[in-house]
Amino acid sequence: MLLLGLFFLFCNIKHTVLAEFDVSGFSNCLDGEPNYRYQVFAEENVFFQCNLPFHEPLQIYNKSFFNENKTQWFLQKPDRSIEEIDISKNFKISNIGRALWFSPVEMRHSGTYLCRTENMCMQIRIHVQPKENCTKYGPSSHYFTTDIKGSISCPSLNCQQGRNISNLRWYKTANFEDVQSPNRFSLAIINDIVHFNVIYTEDAGTYICDYLLYIDGKEWIVRATTEVDVGVQDTQSPPEILGPSNGTEIKAELGKPLNLTCRILFRFERYFNPLITWTLLYPNSKEERFGRGDLCTTHFEGNDCFFTITLNKVTMNDFKATFYCHAQNSVGNASTMVKLSRKERDFVFLVYVLCATVLLLLLLLAGSGMVYLNWIEIVLFYRNYLSNDETIGDDKEFDAFISYATHNSEFSEETRENYCKSYDEEQFATQMLPNVLENNYNYKLCILERDILPGGAYVEDIAKIIKRSRRAIFILSQRYITGPSLFELQAAITCSVEKEDPLKLILIKFSSFKEPESIPHVVKKALKTLPMVSWKGDVDGKFAQNTQFWNRVRYYMPVKKSKNNGKI
Known part of the structure; x- marks a missing residue:
């Protein structure tokens, strides 16, 4: 309610201010004769400037900061009250600078208008005649092409035959300057007609002709406007098809979609209305036609147009x-x-x-084969330089427990040859293994006769000794399989299946052997399932340092930093 009351109060104040403004601001304009009397014809674009007769009629379109919204226009009603013209509600009327423009003027616009600036006000009377009263009304627009001659005449002049007219003048917007100014050498006014000796693009614009006409002893200004548009000459050539050229064969794939594009150049036309069609003629006289003409781009040569049709699925037809x-x-x-x-x-x-696919597969297979064949070397390389030492903090004393058959082990039908083999086996276990694994790779081995008891250990102590080791290495031969040392393998197998801290076994096949029938089941199963490294050299020969063999043994040993980065 408070806002509503303030609104009505504001309206009353505004009305009071306008009333005072009407009386004090327009009393001089309402009294006496109009400053100007204009006669125009309906359906034409005309304007009226707010200038007194003794002022120069220049810069009526001046829209600078100082002139903007400085001119107010009002319409006088029959009861002599005035009403400000609301430009926002009259889309055919616009206020530009110091001019009131009608686009176009209509019969209802006849009346008396008042204009007011900061230091003056003036009265203008406008009389609009129907254009039907003048059948000889001239053209109100012209189109000229550059570099030719042309002329324009005042459109309403033919409507005044038999009347006394005088003082015809031509003007051109934007500054309402006189057409025949000193800087317009290519223009001349002869017999009230404007002649262009050469048409330039700057000649385009709105031209105004004013002349005096006395009606019932009153001086009237008859005003008419002419629009001049300047452009290039219309083409005299038909369109040019830029592609595809006539007789072209276009490759298409059966069952696939296909786009057919026609590109055409249309030279300049003022009223550009192209027609582009695709026509499809089939052997059975079936015809399909597609047409469009609005896919064009304008440039200095004219209009470049494209029209594309799509065959969703190419058929044999x-x-x-x-x-x-x-x-x-x-x-x-x-x-x-x-x-x-x-x-x-x-x-x-x-x-x-x-x-390429087959070659890539072969390369992948070859690469996979190389990785498979050299997998152990790759893992050992990674261990030497990147992997952590897994022996730190596991509370183990030895890296591997060594189990082998001694040369004094019982063996039925022992021969000198078997004795020599037993000696080589013991030499391999007690000399070669420590020499390579301990001296070169920093492993600590457990050999019973060397590290525990010189005369050997009791059977019940073997399991405890094995649990103190991270791995268990077994040198397998016929003497080992049939000898008393087999119980060490059986004890280690038992330790390997424990849930807590299981033991990993390494089987080295020193020489070929045949499993007896009396061998325990767990041992027989282990011999079939556990990985086995075969020794193919001799203890004293040149194959004693077989790198491939020792790499496989190291592969199953715990990760531990070696002294010489893996070099034997």
Whole structure:
């Protein structure tokens, strides 16, 4: 309610201010004769400037900061009250600078208008005549092309035949300057007609002609306007099809979509209305026509137009059809014909793809094979330089427990040859293994006769000794399988299946052997399932330092930093 009351109070105050303004601001304008009397014809674009007769009629379109919104226009009603013209509600009336523009003027716009600036006000009377009263009303617009001659005449002049007219003058917006100014050498006014010796683009604009006419002893200014548009000359050539050229064969793949694009150049036309069509003629006289003409880009040569049709799925019937692109302008027409040819699949490309795929698979297989063959070396390389030492903090005393058959072990039908083999086996276990694993790779081995008891250990102590080791290495031979040392393998197998801290076993096949029937089941199963490293050299020969063999043994040993980075 408070806001509503303030609104009505504001309206009353505003009305009071306007009333005072009407009385004090327009009393001089309302009294006496109008400053100007204008006669115009309906349906024309005309304007009226707020200038007194003794002022120069210049800069009526001046829209600078100092002139903007400085001129107010009012309409006097029959009861002599005035009403400000609301430009926002009259879309055909605009206030530009110091001029009131009617676009176009209508019969209802006849009346008395008042204009007011900061230091003056004036009265203008406007009388609008119907254009039907003048059948000889001249053209109110002209189109000229550059570099030719042209002329314009005052449109309403033919309507005043038999009347005494005088003082005809021509003006041109934007500053309402006199047409025949000193800087317009190519223009001349002869017999009230404006002649252009050469048409320039700067000659385009709105031209105003004013002349005096006395009606019932009153001086009236008859005003008319003429719009001049300047452009290049319309083309005299038909459209030019830039592509595809006539008789072109377009490759198409059966069952695939296809786009057909026609590109046409239309030279300049003032009233540009192109026509572009695609016509499809099939052998069975079936015809399909598609047409558009609005896909164009304007540039200095004219209009570059494109029209594309799409075949969603190319059929065998399309290969028998003829496709015509037709273009037409106001001068003539042009057309081009294309046909489809079947595009075979690119078998060469497929062969290249297939060969590349096979080659890539072979490279992958070769790479996989190389990795498989050298997997142990790759793992050992990683251990030497990147992996952490897993022996730190596990409370183990030895890296590996060594189990082998001694040369004094019982063996039925022992021969000298078997004795020599037993000696080599013991030498391998007690000399070669420590020499390589301990001296070169920093491992600590547990050999019973060397590290525990010189005379050997009791059977019940073997399991405890094995649990103090991270690995258990068994030197397998016929003497070992049939001898008393087999119980050490059986004890280690038992330790390997424990849930807490299981033991990992390493089997080295020193010589070939045959499993007896009396061998325990767990041992027989272990011999079949556990990985086994075969020794193929001799203890004293050149194969004693077999790198591949020692790499496999190290692969199953715990990760531990070696002294010489893995070099034997």
